[in-house]
Amino acid sequence: MEKKDVEKEYAKYRRRASQYANDREKSKELLAVAMKKAIKSRNGALEEVWGNLVLLFEMFRDWISGKYNSVPMNSIIMIIGALLYFVAPMDVIPDFIMGMGIVDDAAVISILIKKISSDIEKYKAWKEIADETTKRD
Numbered sequence: 001m002e003k004k005d006v007e008k009e010y011a012k013y014r015r016r017a018s019q020y021a022n023d024r025e026k027s028k029e030l031l032a033v034a035m036k037k038a039i040k041s042r043n044g045a046l047e048e049v050w051g052n053l054v055l056l057f058e059m060f061r062d063w064i065s066g067k068y069n070s071v072p073m074n075s076i077i078m079i080i081g082a083l084l085y086f087v088a089p090m091d092v093i094p095d096f097i098m099g100m101g102i103v104d105d106a107a108v109i110s111i112l113i114k115k116i117s118s119d120i121e122k123y124k125a126w127k128e129i130a131d132e133t134t135k136r137d
Contacts, residue, residue, distance in 0.1 A: 013088070014081030021076050024064050034083045046106050052113045052120065060124040068126060075116045081083055082112040 020027045037055055042050060060079050062068035071079075086105045111118065 013084040014077060016084060017077045017080035020080045027064050028082050033087045037087055049113060053109055055120055062088050071119055075119045078112055078116060082108050
């Protein structure tokens with residue numbers, strides 16, 4: 001598996017992402033499918049990125065619901081593209097190849113996390129404040 005192959009394939013999914021960015025219900029369905037797959041595949045290749053993946057899911061969920069709107073649209077498009085890639089059974093390494101099918105998916109998630117790390121950190125800070133405020137109420 002070449003990194004350039006994964007990035008090239010990921011770019012195809014990013015191009016489809018605007019359909020989801022303009023339809024929050026569709027985004028909500030995508031998130032549900034991605035979370036289900038992530039939970040099922042947690043052990044193994046996803047273990048390294050699990051904490052950030054959960055935070056990414058939460059940020060996307062809060063964007064979908066309108067609770068958090070400070071995510072740049074470019075980052076939303078990248079998140080959706082990565083999730084579309086993640087849930088696709090036929091990508092660079094097809095998911096039916098036991099033990100290997102999730103490796104390229106984890107690589108795409110890792111690439112995404114690196115590219116939008118500052119957005120994730122801003123969300124994390126916002127979430128801590130929001131959680132504190134909720135506890136006080």
